[in-house]
Amino acid sequence: MHLVSLMWCSPIGKGVFMLEEPKSEQSSWIKSEKLSLHIWVRFAIVVILAVLAAVLATHAVLVGRFSAKESEEAYRFRVLQQYMEKLAYYDYDYDAMLEEAVRAYVAASGDDYTIYYNAEEFEQLEKANRGNYVGIGVSAEGGVTVYEGETLEVLRITAVRKGSPAQKAGLLKGDEILTVTTEAGEIWVNNVSYTNASSLIRGEAGTSVELSVLREVSDERVRLTFSVLREELVLESVEYRVSETDATVGILSISGFDLTTPNALRKGMDALLGKGIRRFVIDLRDNGGGDLSSVIACSSLFLKKNDLILSTQDKNGRETEYTVKERLLKGQYEPCTVRAEDIGKYRGYSYAILINGNTASAAELLAAVFRDYSMGTLIGERSFGKGSVQGLYSLSDIGLEGGLRVTTKMYFPPCGEGYHNIGIAPDVEVAFPKDKHLATVSEQEDTQLMCAIEKLLK
Template identity: 35%
Template sequence: MTKGADMPMPPQRPSRRVSTRVWVGIVVLFSITSFVAGTRVDNFSSIKAIFGVGRDDAQLSFRGAEEVYRLLRTHYDGTLDTAKLEDGASRGLAAASGDPYTVFMDAEEAAAFDDQLDGRVSGIGAEIGLRGGQPTILRLLDGSPAKSSGLKPGDTIVRVGEEETVDYDVTKTATLIRGDEGTTVKLAVLRGQEPREFTITRASVTDSSVASRIDDGIGVLTIRRFDTDTATLARQAAQQFVEEGVRGVIVDLRDNGGGYLEQAQATAGIWLDDEVVVTERRGGATTDTLRSTGMPVLSQLKTTVLVNGGSASASEILAGALRDHGRATLLGEQTFGKGSVQQVFDLAEGRQLKITIARWYTPKGDNLSDAGLQPDTEVQLTRDDMDKGRDPQLDAAKKAL
């Protein structure tokens, strides 16, 4: 079993695929990827089989579902897609738990989930998120079709093709935009109050989870998600900061929706020396305590962590651990508030089931579900700032160092 943290997965991925993984984060398919279709199943017994449940009523009764299926087959005026019925039944069981993070993913969604976390993008190469409740371009990947088209961070997506997206969430918007490499998609956006339209040809783009630079003697480490090599890349950047003699470090976790828990744990080791990063509790009892690993090469450097409402799960774990141990201050906006741990089970034919198995707590015992982390210094990034290319949060962090 491999542990990870939710934007979606694996830390040190083994050479062969494992059957289960643990992950913490929020599912945001912002990469706008294309997907691989699943396969069909031909009868209702196979639908029941995916749950590992037979006709024993002591486990789970399928009489109602069987009746619905029988009536559909008898009376429905059209062609039934058994694969869609199977996935729908699976999705319904997971949704009935009442937990928004316990979800069933069909083969397409599971493939996108894995690809997104590993930075494999087949689409326009744009990262999107909600700003003011509207789907908005947050970042354009270097060399991407989105960047060459003239799109800019801060553009509000109002239409994809012929479909209005004003009230759509990120996932629904991304579903409309993604597609096969070489095909085109039309986007209508608002830039400020000015409407603009773009026709973009989708392509394959690879996006690294870590970027770093040195500005005016300050090391800026941007972590976009926690995927399989994030901790390694972050440590390499940290070592460069030390060699260049920076006077402080900014860690940018804004819009980082999570990833593999072990990667957040290992990244914390860049600042913490064998100290508690996070504890997991199930049913109120502590089931696991994760401590930092590796040499704390930045432990003596003043550090500011940038966060916002898109910072969730694994990024909240890292930010919370650094602040609780007095290694960093937080600047920006309140974080998302994702305080649960999910285990990802690989099912037949490429499907996956993600189940909440525990809650996680910061070193000082805080669970951040709903409340999130409050920054030590609150600085807003407005739409006007984005439209004009300003970043007052980054500017304030530099001044603080």
């Protein structure tokens, strides 16, 4: 299975948004790339599985003869395993060690967006892309903090979904998760990987998880504890409303791009247009991105037929252009279909686009589309700067569990100027109030939103 993602981080209880690219639209080089990757994955997994001689022998048949270098690496793992079995005082969970070895092997690539997922994590990704997931309703990223004189790794909350268990419990954007307490006891994020900490937070619907966080309160950092009930959640990727400040302005907040987003965006736009609204704020702040087909479908609603949406380039310099056209998709991808009547459906109205430092990937692309075609004003702060495309490959195709996400291409907005590791500068730079949180700020206190409304009314 080949999935394409423009996502930039792994949210907790939200998942990485990914989508299988329709096979009819896969070029031959993508199919070839997929085959080559599977061969590579077989070897990589086999080398690490060499800690067990029987497994090594089985997979050696799949991969073929090892080279001298490959045999040396396999032998090294086997010797280490034998030493630990014979000499170590403690008993070890070799399955857990193997999984961490595979994870570390992939992480050693140095690419933050190339990640190995075990079977459970991979399933969560697929569910999230369909708009369904079990979690607490926050997005988070790994970071470091200083607590009681020690530098510790933490999970920093970058977004809290409205109406989520996390918001009901009182968690806020900016909170730094120090520990996760489950039935197994209290676990410090610093003592496990970010991925493992995220898995502990997700859990099963109907169960609770206790989180201790660091929070800035009146210029002082305090440690707080929250008990949060995990729920089966439906991702509402688009929220819309009429402005409280001016009833002639509609506000659409897009939190991510999954399979439900194109239809949700149509629903929001149609509802606001039905109220006579012709000026719109599209809020992309804290939007970490999403899948390729979703953002293509959303962009097509505002562009003309044959307009360029983006272009991609692989490491060999081969380029692919994605233009506005009818795209008839099937199965779970049907919501990202682009029909003739969808193209340019919302073109010609007034738009202001809100971005900030957490606006990334697919969200940056949509912002760039509005900028490059002079359809709207970008307001806020410089965006995150992620211009790479990831493919997600299911290892079940070769008889293994889990999946591998790997950067396969770089992408470029319509103007052709990339923003990877640079970000997109807004047309109008406006800082967000330092003492406020995006999830709870009022419209009148939201300086960026107020600027956007004023811009639309001029």
